[in-house]
Amino acid sequence: MSAILSIARLEMLIARRNMWVATSVLLMALFSVVLTLAGAGTGANLAASPLEVAVSSITTLSVYLVPLVGLLLSFDAVSGEIERGTLALSLSYPLSRGEILIGKFLAHFAVLAFAVAVGLGLTGVLAIWQNGGPAMSFAPLWRLFATSLALGSAFLGLGYLVSSLVRAPGVASGLAIVIWLVAVVLYDLGLLGALVADGGGTFTKEIFPWLLVANPADAFRLLNMPEAATAELASGLSAAGAVSGPAGQLASLLLWPLLAMLLAWAAFRKVEP
């Protein structure tokens, strides 16, 4: 246990000094504030509360941003240490590879949580400032926070997996970008194409909803925008949301981090420094 904490502490120091913390926080804060302020104007005309509008636009953005930050924090975790030559020494100490991985995860999770918290905190403050707080429900904000952390964790795990599978940080970063593109862009485009081709057949009704929720980014979107009238997959999304239900979406969002970390651990165990 103390070994895990010591590694987490060290990684946090490194993340702070490498400006990863500053970069992540800046990204999240900037976009949250801009989207909240932009949403405030349109929110007045609709029935939805200003906070809901903000949450909805921040969700759309977080689907891209949170996985990206997760991968940025993690792609270097193993491959970078192999390249620097620090891994062999770490592995000569009496601690298991699982402990090393968990220690790194705790540190990167904390950085991610901090960045998301700052971004959403600013959103909450702005919403109160614009509308007067007491009457407002902050539940959507809390839900967005918790699900962002789950989404980010999944991509932290995927980042460690990539980092352990390829020894060169350059290749790992390239692969991380590919994973990001597939998960948040290409996957949805593919599904959309299949939907169009299928034209409302069995695929649309039976398979598509499950394929959609199997992607953590989409599960995240469904959970935070249940009535998503504005999403790209407009036709399919609400139907899909109904089939899998919040339980299925939540399960997907919670199982992905576990699965990704398990795969990362299995890959890391095979690494020869």
Next chain:
Amino acid sequence: MTALKLEHVVKRFGEFVSVQDVSLSIEPGERVALLGHNGAGKTTMMRMILGLTPLSSGRIEVLGSAPGSRQARRHTGFLPENVAFHGALTGREQLRHFARLKSVPARVADDLLERVGLGPAADRRIRTYSKGMRQRIGLAQALLGQPKLALLDEPTSGLDPVSRHDFYEIVHELSAAGTAVLLSSHALTELETSTDRIAILSRGRLVANDDLASLRRAAHLPIRVSVTTTDENVEEVAARLGGQRINGHSVELTCQPDEKVSLLGRITGLGEVIKDVDVIPASLEELYRYYSTSAGEKK
């Protein structure tokens, strides 16, 4: 308990045999120098001892446990070749982290930083350290928790002569406290007085494994004797002893180890004309060359 035992250890990388049938053991408090050319297999051997890479065949026992087991790692100190650290950390942060991993108090880490002469730089980022300073942190971390086995891979590379001297003093203290030390090197001269045993690895084979005196005896390399005479007698002395005149006042001879005493007798027999005599045994370089090339011929 034997600190380290290797039995018929083999390591292959595909067709290539990096370590070939090496058997070696080290007792507590023993200092063994592992010598070998670049690519001889020294680093590979250490990596197998640490459990960082599996053996192709053979057996290794570290302090009675399997290599890489938690038990073995707890009592092993390791200084890797070209040791590296994360540049964003300070020396103190890095060393205290390692201390926590070995369940050693932070105070011990601070003391060790002083011991290896890094006290004043301890709170600077490692990025700003010279190679020698990084090497010292590497050494300090290998000493944490008084290991029972220390594996030091080319520990003196990057160190200046004074630091090398300090380094061997630390190694001496370690072994005096019962630590078995295996250190690899190809800087030979400094090892003569600072190790108990020398193991020579040549193309993956262990071609010698004994103390220096025994290696000298077995190699039968000629001993050089340098005789200083008065200037006017140098020609005569060279002729009578059958040696080579080097300059205006000295003559050099070579002899086999078992002829040494009688030769010295003949020299002193010349009386007044002899000013001084130096006996120079085969150097470690010569020995090393002898063992590594004769092994090559046998193969």
